[in-house]
Amino acid sequence: MKRLVWNALDEAGREAALARPVQTHAVGLNEVVRRIVAEVRRHGDKALLRFTASYDRCELERLDVTPDEFKEAEAALDPTLKAAIREAAGRIDAFHRAAAPAAVAVETAPGVRVERVLRPINRVGLYVPAGSAPLPSTALMLGVPARIAGCAEVVLCSPARADGRCDPAVLYAARVVGVHRVFKLGGAQAIAAMAYGTASVPRCDKLFGPGNAWVTEAKVQVSTDPRGAAIDMPAGPSEVLVVADALAEPAFVAADLLSQAEHGLDSQVLLVSPSDALLDAVAEEVERQCAALPRAGIALGALAHSRLIRVDSVAQAIEVSNRYAPEHLILQVAEPRVWLAQVECAGSVFLGAWTPESVGDYASGSNHVLPTYGYARSHSGVSVASFQKQISVQELTPEGLRAIGPCTATLAAAEQLDAHRRAVTLRLAALDAEVSLA
Numbered sequence: 001m002k003r004l005v006w007n008a009l010d011e012a013g014r015e016a017a018l019a020r021p022v023q024t025h026a027v028g029l030n031e032v033v034r035r036i037v038a039e040v041r042r043h044g045d046k047a048l049l050r051f052t053a054s055y056d057r058c059e060l061e062r063l064d065v066t067p068d069e070f071k072e073a074e075a076a077l078d079p080t081l082k083a084a085i086r087e088a089a090g091r092i093d094a095f096h097r098a099a100a101p102a103a104v105a106v107e108t109a110p111g112v113r114v115e116r117v118l119r120p121i122n123r124v125g126l127y128v129p130a131g132s133a134p135l136p137s138t139a140l141m142l143g144v145p146a147r148i149a150g151c152a153e154v155v156l157c158s159p160a161r162a163d164g165r166c167d168p169a170v171l172y173a174a175r176v177v178g179v180h181r182v183f184k185l186g187g188a189q190a191i192a193a194m195a196y197g198t199a200s201v202p203r204c205d206k207l208f209g210p211g212n213a214w215v216t217e218a219k220v221q222v223s224t225d226p227r228g229a230a231i232d233m234p235a236g237p238s239e240v241l242v243v244a245d246a247l248a249e250p251a252f253v254a255a256d257l258l259s260q261a262e263h264g265l266d267s268q269v270l271l272v273s274p275s276d277a278l279l280d281a282v283a284e285e286v287e288r289q290c291a292a293l294p295r296a297g298i299a300l301g302a303l304a305h306s307r308l309i310r311v312d313s314v315a316q317a318i319e320v321s322n323r324y325a326p327e328h329l330i331l332q333v334a335e336p337r338v339w340l341a342q343v344e345c346a347g348s349v350f351l352g353a354w355t356p357e358s359v360g361d362y363a364s365g366s367n368h369v370l371p372t373y374g375y376a377r378s379h380s381g382v383s384v385a386s387f388q389k390q391i392s393v394q395e396l397t398p399e400g401l402r403a404i405g406p407c408t409a410t411l412a413a414a415e416q417l418d419a420h421r422r423a424v425t426l427r428l429a430a431l432d433a434e435v436s437l438a
Contacts, residue, residue, distance in 0.1 A: 001283065003308040006320060018324045020373055021237065021266045021305045033217045037192040044198035051189040058164045063200045065166055065182040070175055073168030085136060085173050088363040092144045095365030100148060100384035111400025115393040120150040123202060124387060125194030125229070126179065127209030128158040130186065134167035141367050141382065142208050143177025149387035154179045155194060155204055159186025188218035195222035195229040203229075208382060210235040210369055213266065232386055233379045236372045237266040240357055241326035243317040244282070246275035248332040249353055253278070254285030256330050256357050257306070258299055265301035270324065272309045272317040279308050318342045325376040328357050347376045398431055
């Protein structure tokens with residue numbers, strides 16, 4: 001990991017210090033993804049089967065997961081893992097139900113009732129990666145809020161293994177959260193299939209889930225096409241920023257950094273600290289712990305574009321974090337909750353030495369589908385609200401129209417929208433006429 005002193009950097013140096021890894025690994029990624037999307041739209045299932053054979057190296061006779069495959073997946077799983085999936089799903093459900101938006105009704109003036117009603121998005125598509133490692137936890141993070149929101153149809157895509165099967169833990173998690181249909185599809189082609197529909201894959205109204213650069217680019221492309229689908233957020237390579245003071249445990253900090261570095265070669269981890277001794281100790285711990293990891297090669301690739309940044313204070317470290325806007329922010333400092341009020345941009349925050357980022361990935365109850373690549377400046381993580389439409393409703397009595405009609409007419413006239421004004425004044429005149437007749 002490269003070591004830097006924040007106050008020794010000029011503005012260009014600071015920009016470089018917080019730069020993310022370039023997502024376009026292949027030359028012309030945008031154009032390649034565009035061609036994949038076009039092929040799926042043009043040739044449907046035939047294109048999906050061809051891409052699956054090419055990219056996932058397996059020949060499929062059908063794209064959907066059969067009932068027998070679900071049964072076999074459940075039978076193959078260790079009972080302890082199945083219990084852990086159910087346990088985690090329960091906590092995710094508890095938090096997301098408590099945090100779900102509620103209908104609202106307010107009388108903004110006598111006789112003027114304004115409401116917000118909630119309606120589920122009808123059909124949603126969930127993407128669960130399974131590239132270097134399957135992610136059944138993502139099926140939980142997406143499936144639970146979709147179920148709470150009441151989506152009528154939930155479709156899930158996850159890449160097939162070389163044997164033509166989806167990961168059994170992903171299938172079991174999908175069943176636990178009530179996903180309706182699962183397809184053996186990965187990459188940009190899966191996103192295209194859910195966005196536009198094929199003979200096998202139903203067209204979805206909104207797509208959810210993280211993925212690699214290809215998946216992220218496909219999501220962006222279909223979301224900008226009026227005939228495509230909405231997306232949750234740009235969710236690309238995983239990242240973490242740790243703010244740690246001199247009292248932090250180096251082994252804990254190093255473990256948290258590596259827990260994100262092992263996600264993928266394009267992941268990024270940053271440690272920001274006012275303590276030179278802590279930075280030295282963590283650097284040694286990262287090297288020691290990484291050597292023992294099964295995915296050490298992947299972690300080392302991520303560490304190559306990661307940073308150790310020396311600042312003057314914890315307050316300055318929080319400023320650096322807000323500028324970076326990390327997907328995950330860990331505060332391993334004395335009295336971490338005191339600093340929470342200063343955090344402005346982060347996908348999810350982890351307070352104190354006993355709160356590893358891993359619990360958020362799996363079992364605390366929060367959601368791990370979060371904005372990356374600096375999008376935490378303007379986006380939030382997935383929640384029940386992500387799967388709902390919020391519709392405003394208003395209802396006026398005659399007294400209510402009398403109360404706010406003149407205000408409305410004045411503003412409409414100021415904007416030179418006379419039809420808007422007349423829609424109000426005609427009604428007010430009718431009410432006045434009724435009063436005169438009475």
